[in-house]
Amino acid sequence: MADLLRVDIVGSDAVKWRGTASSVVAPTVEGEIGLLAGHEPILSLLRAGSVKVTPSSGDAQEFAIAGGFISFDHDVVTVVVDPVTEPA
Amino acid sequence: MGGQQRVYRQRIRSTQSLKKIFRAMELIAASRIGKARLRVASATPYALTITRAISAVATHSIVDHPLTSERTDTNRAAILVVSADRGMAGAYSANVIRESERLRERLIADGKEIVQFASGRRAVAYFKFRHRPLEREWTGGSDSPEHDRAREIARTLLDACLASVEDGGVAELHVVFTFFHSMVNQETRVIRLLPLEIVEGVAEPGTGPEPLYDFEPSAEEVLDDLLPRYIEARIHSVLLQCSASELAARQRAMNTAVTNAEDIVRKYTRLANSARQAEITQEISEIVSGADALETAS
Numbered sequence: 001m002a003d004l005l006r007v008d009i010v011g012s013d014a015v016k017w018r019g020t021a022s023s024v025v026a027p028t029v030e031g032e033i034g035l036l037a038g039h040e041p042i043l044s045l046l047r048a049g050s051v052k053v054t055p056s057s058g059d060a061q062e063f064a065i066a067g068g069f070i071s072f073d074h075d076v077v078t079v080v081v082d083p084v085t086e087p088a
Numbered sequence: 089m090g091g092q093q094r095v096y097r098q099r100i101r102s103t104q105s106l107k108k109i110f111r112a113m114e115l116i117a118a119s120r121i122g123k124a125r126l127r128v129a130s131a132t133p134y135a136l137t138i139t140r141a142i143s144a145v146a147t148h149s150i151v152d153h154p155l156t157s158e159r160t161d162t163n164r165a166a167i168l169v170v171s172a173d174r175g176m177a178g179a180y181s182a183n184v185i186r187e188s189e190r191l192r193e194r195l196i197a198d199g200k201e202i203v204q205f206a207s208g209r210r211a212v213a214y215f216k217f218r219h220r221p222l223e224r225e226w227t228g229g230s231d232s233p234e235h236d237r238a239r240e241i242a243r244t245l246l247d248a249c250l251a252s253v254e255d256g257g258v259a260e261l262h263v264v265f266t267f268f269h270s271m272v273n274q275e276t277r278v279i280r281l282l283p284l285e286i287v288e289g290v291a292e293p294g295t296g297p298e299p300l301y302d303f304e305p306s307a308e309e310v311l312d313d314l315l316p317r318y319i320e321a322r323i324h325s326v327l328l329q330c331s332a333s334e335l336a337a338r339q340r341a342m343n344t345a346v347t348n349a350e351d352i353v354r355k356y357t358r359l360a361n362s363a364r365q366a367e368i369t370q371e372i373s374e375i376v377s378g379a380d381a382l383e384t385a386s
Contacts, residue, residue, distance in 0.1 A: 010137050012235055012324065014130045030304050043144055044304035045313050069313065071141050078137050080317075 003037030004056050009063060009079045016081065017053065017061060024077050025052040026070045041073045051079055090367045096360035100353055107349035113176060114342035117335045120231065124332040128268060131328055135321040142318055145311050148301035154250060155315045156284045159259035165200040166248055166258040167191060170265040170326060171208035172334045173230040178341035180334055181210035187276045188264040203258050207241065231331050238324035246316055249282050265326045266333035274333040281322060
């Protein structure tokens with residue numbers, strides 16, 4: 001799998017993470033979804049849980065979320081997350 | 089020291105202390121504006137992403153959502169005015185209020201009934217003074233709006249838009265605010281937030297067949313979730329724009345005030361000097377003429 005995803009994880013007041021990744025796993029309302037390059041376009045709501053990103057370089061990242069949605073189109077992944085109320 | 093001189097000196101002193109206050113306010117506004125601009129910039133990706141997602145739903149599915157279709161059962165229209173909490177920002181609040189009054193007249197001419205919402209103490213005071221009913225008002229924190237405030241406003245407005253006619257539902261929602269172009273250029277704008285008319289930043293239609301979008305759980309439910317988010321993001325960005333504009337306007341107004349204060353100090357210093365000179369001249373002529381009189385008498 002040489003193809004990479006362009007990932008934006010966006011919170012309401014800041015971009016949480018931005019970069020390229022080989023895979024993204026997110027908790028949608030219908031169950032966990034794993035996204036690799038070449039996935040069909042999807043727009044899905046998320047439930048509380050954590051979004052896991054495996055970057056093209058470096059360690060896997062994990063983001064706790066309270067909700068939000070994920071969109072996937074042409075290998076561009078955008079995750080809009082609701083901030084987890086502190087303390088997470 | 090003569091009376092005239094004393095009056096001038098007093099004016100100079102009071103203007104000088106006012107000038108210090110103006111200068112301090114200018115500096116405060118200047119120091120806050122950087123942060124306000126940063127907040128505008130950092131809230132933009134979120135709004136943009138949601139807008140894109142909504143346009144994706146709109147282009148890839150046929151969903152009839154109450155928030156996207158025109159309501160015909162009521163002719164009530166809501167106006168939200170976003171102004172400042174404090175003055176000392178030149179014509180900032182006055183401009184927004186004037187624009188909203190213009191919009192109101194236009195809507196009334198179209199046979200609409202107005203439901204007024206106001207944010208910021210200045211706007212609230214304006215409507216209160218004129219005994220005009222405010223459906224809901226928000227005051228405080230206009231120069232550093234919190235996200236909770238945006239959420240609260242968005243909720244209230246959405247509820248108004250979704251409410252039935254008997255409960256005072258509204259068909260349209262307009263927002264009057266100040267768009268922050270740059271430090272020297274802010275523009276009063278009116279946008280119609282609901283029903284959604286145009287979706288900005290629509291992804292350019294791709295070449296070839298459109299990909300088939302998969303919506304989970306369903307296009308309707310996705311839209312149900314997205315639209316309130318969209319409104320919230322828009323309101324939030326409006327509030328942030330307004331805070332940046334307010335601070336920029338305040339900085340400019342205070343800068344002008346400092347310059348004016350300096351002018352006044354200069355003017356009064358001149359007047360005080362000439363009053364002093366006039367007094368001296370008068371004293372000399374009194375002495376001279378007194379001495380003359382003594383000489384001729386003896």
